[in-house]
Amino acid sequence: MIRVVRLVALVLGACALAPAVEIGAWDFERAEDTHAWRGLGGPNAAIVAEDGGNILDIAARDSRHTVMVSCQIALDPAWRRLTVATRMRASGLVLGAESWQDARLAVEFHGADGRLVGYGAPAHLRGDAPWTPLRSEMEIPADATTVVLVAANFARGGACAFDDIRVSADAQHELVPTDTYRADFATLDRDGLPPGWCLSSAQAHVVAGALALDAAAGAVEARALIAVDPAWRRVRIACRLSALGLVVGADPSSTARLDIDPLDAEGRPSQQPHPVPSLTRDAEWHQQAVDVDLPTGTRWLLLRPHHSGLAGVFLLDDITCSPRE
Numbered sequence: 001m002i003r004v005v006r007l008v009a010l011v012l013g014a015c016a017l018a019p020a021v022e023i024g025a026w027d028f029e030r031a032e033d034t035h036a037w038r039g040l041g042g043p044n045a046a047i048v049a050e051d052g053g054n055i056l057d058i059a060a061r062d063s064r065h066t067v068m069v070s071c072q073i074a075l076d077p078a079w080r081r082l083t084v085a086t087r088m089r090a091s092g093l094v095l096g097a098e099s100w101q102d103a104r105l106a107v108e109f110h111g112a113d114g115r116l117v118g119y120g121a122p123a124h125l126r127g128d129a130p131w132t133p134l135r136s137e138m139e140i141p142a143d144a145t146t147v148v149l150v151a152a153n154f155a156r157g158g159a160c161a162f163d164d165i166r167v168s169a170d171a172q173h174e175l176v177p178t179d180t181y182r183a184d185f186a187t188l189d190r191d192g193l194p195p196g197w198c199l200s201s202a203q204a205h206v207v208a209g210a211l212a213l214d215a216a217a218g219a220v221e222a223r224a225l226i227a228v229d230p231a232w233r234r235v236r237i238a239c240r241l242s243a244l245g246l247v248v249g250a251d252p253s254s255t256a257r258l259d260i261d262p263l264d265a266e267g268r269p270s271q272q273p274h275p276v277p278s279l280t281r282d283a284e285w286h287q288q289a290v291d292v293d294l295p296t297g298t299r300w301l302l303l304r305p306h307h308s309g310l311a312g313v314f315l316l317d318d319i320t321c322s323p324r325e
Contacts, residue, residue: 023169069151096155110145112145120138
């Protein structure tokens with residue numbers, strides 16, 4: 001077990017968050033990185049040299065064996081949320097029948113007795129991809145005392161690699177509201193991702209300064225959490241949308257849309273229905289805006305660009321949130 005603690009600044013959207021604690025960081029350039037990860041060695045999982053640096057390489061495998069390595073980190077009871085960032089690539093992947101049978105950095109939470117108490121959102125690839133920055137964010141279960149990262153190839157075949165794995169936790173989770181939140185996807189942070197946004201699959205990526213969701217390998221979404229002033233009663237969410245090759249299903253939920261989830265202080269979503277920006281067919285760039293009434297007690301808005309159509313690329317840009325009178 002390792003415990004690495006270093007203060008870093010974490011920003012979610014345009015909202016300032018109390019300093020987070022970086023509880024693990026591995027670029028596989030140091031000897032201690034080798035000792036931190038269990039399961040290394042042999043021809044299938046090793047730290048190898050590439051382009052002047054090192055990477056964690058999980059070599060091609062057959063369907064009879066799963067190749068994985070893991071790292072366990074102690075958790076402070078005060079920490080409430082976890083953010084996992086990494087870079088991944090994959091080649092020759094053959095997906096299995098189950099949704100988890102791909103290449104992924106899985107997240108497991110364990111209690112004091114070692115039993116599994118929950119899973120976190122993985123960073124994963126469901127098809128061949130060059131080096132791709134990925135990030136996921138999740139709540140820490142109340143009874144979790146350790147988190148286990150599992151770098152694995154659960155697919156039926158193919159190879160994957162990992163680099164620059166970082167894990168941060170925050171204790172206070174105090175986001176400060178701003179009068180207007182805006183995401184234009186023109187600026188990327190040190191992870192190579194839009195600041196404050198979680199893109200946990202290569203199906204969600206930034207291209208030409210816009211957020212692109214590609215449904216080629218199934219439903220895909222991105223996430224950002226922004227703070228809400230308790231005095232706000234209504235907000236306007238606006239964005240620019242376009243789509244190319246969009247095919248939706250018969251189910252009304254099989255669309256390309258920007259889901260908007262008001263959350264209370266405990267992170268519980270509101271069940272109150274409201275309109276959302278959406279597309280059901282190809283469209284050139286245009287703006288859509290909706291007004292959302294906020295239930296009493298709303299503390300956060302979870303923005304979830306979501307593409308659950310059958311095919312095509314859904315593009316978003318200039319997402320804004322501002323209070324209304």
